[in-house]
Amino acid sequence: MAYNANMNVADIRAGLLAGDFTAREVAEASFKRIEELDGEVHAFLELTKDAAFEQAAKIDEALANGTFDEMGPLAGVPVAFKDNMNYEGTHTTCSSLMLENYVSPYTATCVAKTIEAGGIPLGKLNMDEFAFGSSTETSAFGPTKNPWDLERVPGGSSGGSAASVAAGLACVTLGSDTGGSIRQPAAFCGIVGVKPTYGMVSRYGVVAFGSSLDQVGPFARSVRDAAAAMDAICGHDPMDCTSQYVKADFRAACEQGVEGMRIGVVPGFMNAPGLTDEVKARVSEATEALREAGAEIVEVELPHADAAISAYYVLGPCEAFSNLARFDSVRYGYCAEGHKDLGSQYEASRAAGFGMEAKRRIMLGSYLLSSGVYEKYYYPAQQVRTLITQDYQAAYEKCDVILAPTSPRTAFKFGEIGDPVEMHLSDIFTVSINIAGNGGMSVPCGLGSDTGLPVGVQLIAPQFKDENMFRAAAALEAVYGAAPIAPDFAAGKAGE
């Protein structure tokens, strides 16, 4: 069978080994689809054809030499990267005018590992500017659209990473998640999205938003594909001293089943005021599906989870304020012309280079860290962080993984949420996981009965026990099946 966009990691591997198609054909077909369909989705900001064909040639050579088995878990798989990941020679814009012309002089560890694992790099993906947002509407280069309904947002901030996979333009992509930026777009686009435990994946080379919250993870249409990507990218990196030595085998975890596993459900989450009925219904069904698969369902409490959003909107902007200070027009990035002194050059360049949401977070962080204010916000937020972390630790004495909605609702329409605070509340079920540093992933669990749009269920693992959530995720996939490409973009649409 010739290559087609429906194929998962295992299919591609089998096809290449069987000689059904070559890696070059995979790359060609992928770019053909992108060129024909991405105009509607706008997931890609840059294509990396030279690198893709060079990688494809290596894979085809390995196939010819019989050394293909030595290649990594993503051999021949079309991959792409969120545009906050440095990849030498490509633009790394973070979807900001500030970095519109910035070309990376080095490569992020997660990108390097994906390519070392055999991934064919297709390009760089759209996002909310500097990852500030939940809809990809804050991109300076125009929004990405949800392949399930082009009038709706794909979620964010990793909207391009999610939409490209949902539209079948890539098989596996990487995104980053600071408060829900992988899980929420995965839910909105009906695919699998993984935010590993903080420290599982190196952040080196990923442009920082909130350094203590950011984590890199994969998107895919199947749990096993995501597991293959996790096996490729996780582990200690000497360049990131917050990354840890972990021994994990995610693909093996997918085969373990959930027999005897304890799944925690948080009543406070299931009864949250903003949770829509259709999401609640699908998440409840997913819970039942796991019970039927042999898991035990237990109730757990996270008493301080309500404070997570508040803590997040203190800690995130504080770290962002400091992380974004380097974009000052002096060494690289957007520089407003015609200013005679440093101060006015800084001001004019940052005023024009940053979008509204970036400015909002910078100003918020600058205020929250100022003397006299720091003690009232930053310090209590760190205390809340400790309490939430302890909540999770206590909950995991009763269960092996926690199940919750990913997002209170399905994908919204462009412009539907104008109030930034309301937008921030769409992270209500995801931020506490970043605050505590746990792993979390969103897995599709059917379509909403009211909107007909994908609903995601979130599985939350104890720190560094991310394999637990893959066991549960694989059990759900056994019930729901792997995610399809969004109907309007089904394979064959690009004339395959």
Added chain:
Amino acid sequence: MKKLEEVLQDWEAVIGLEIHAELTTLNTKMFCGCKLEFGADPNTHTCPICLGLPGALPVPNKAAIESIVLAGLATNCDIEKHSMFYRKNYMYPDMAKNFQTTQGPVAFCMRGHLDLEVDGAGAKERIDLDGLKPGESQGNVTATEDGYVAHVGITRIHMEEDAGKMVHIGGDEGRIAGATHSLVDYNRAGTPLIELVTEPDLRTPEEARLFMQKLRQIYLAIGISDCSMEEGSMRCDGNVSLRRRGSTGLGVKTELKNMNSFKNLHDGLAYEICRQAQVLEEGGQIYQETRHWDPSAKRTIVMRVKETADDYRLFPEPDLAPYDLTDEWIDGVRAKLPELPDQKAARYQKCFGLSAYDARHLVEHRATSNFFEKGMELAGDKASKLAKPLANLAINDITARMNADESFNLAECPLTPARAIELVELIATDAISSKQGKEVFAAVIDEDKDPSAIVDERGMKQVSDTSAIEAVVDAVIAANPDEVARYKEGNTKLIGFFVGQCMKEMRGQGNPKVINQLLAKKLNA
């Protein structure tokens, strides 16, 4: 403007120091693998990390942590087992990330102290210690025979990274005023830097100078920095305020920069104390400001007025995990501590019978103390006899030579410890006079010959033979009857005249001690 001694009669100066030292003996920068090298072509030792490129992360240099702990142990600090790095946020192009990675309220080293022995002319700056008997204490000071010891508190020593170097083009003397543009060299960016902050325990410019000098000796002894004040690898800022003698409140302080030598540190502080006194005595007000010491104009000038305290928005650096040091690790570092200058001075007193003064000055430079120790090894059983003259040679003649000639390198000098021992022995045995000794000292260095060879060549034997000298003394007395008469009338200062005449007769080879004795005996008879 009044002189310092006069000002200090009415005013007490309160001085605190902030001393930065670059850890120049390390191979690599604080948070990346770039090489540490002074004077390389601009921006050749840089990488995404020290250039603060988007996405780059810091990785701490463990050797730098060891260096700061060594510094803390050598200055009697408590080593904090749990400490963190912080971000100090401010925008300036020499700091590529626009924040400096430094430490927060808890530094690696806290609550230390150094004891300063102040003596000689420098001790006179402390006018408030009159009447204090040796052994008696007042405040942080204990009087000694020839001065006092000041106990100076160290608040903390913390770790931070240095900034890059800005070069301003088009202005006067490279200053930013009038410059058309500026260049940045990031080679220095990320150099590990330790900053020591003292308590405001210092009261005179001399104490400040001695503190800096002692700290420099310690840092050199533990080998963490080349401590070049000229190249800026050791830099000192001073905070100074004045208060009326007898009052205990604190005045408004100014911060003094650019004191890049011990002399500049002393003179800059002395000037600033006098300036503040004049302003206050004229009814003026001191403003909290940063001032620049201009050594050529001999005055301080305003660099920057601080109307409000800077808000650096300090918060814990999320990219670096908190540091937890174990007792075993700290003990391991402690075991690496070499003999410190104070310990060495104590040993010299004990083993070689040197005075406290000689011992202390001998250890001021590692070069002179090494030289002294080699000489003592070579002296064998004469060591105790030759220790004092060799120490004097090292402290006076050699140190003067080092101060006069920057390129003078004692380790490679023709005056080897063996020749020095030979020289001091010639003097000690009265073979040559101490005056001749100075001539031989210079000749050994200039001509690269043994002292005995120079003495032979120049026929510089000292005549100590009493009968030979007696003949000369008698002749001089006989030839100067007028002077003899005036001497006998009570003008005893004329003894110098007679000694000079005898020396002249003997072409400088007479033993002055013997000449003096014989003259006194005969004139007083």
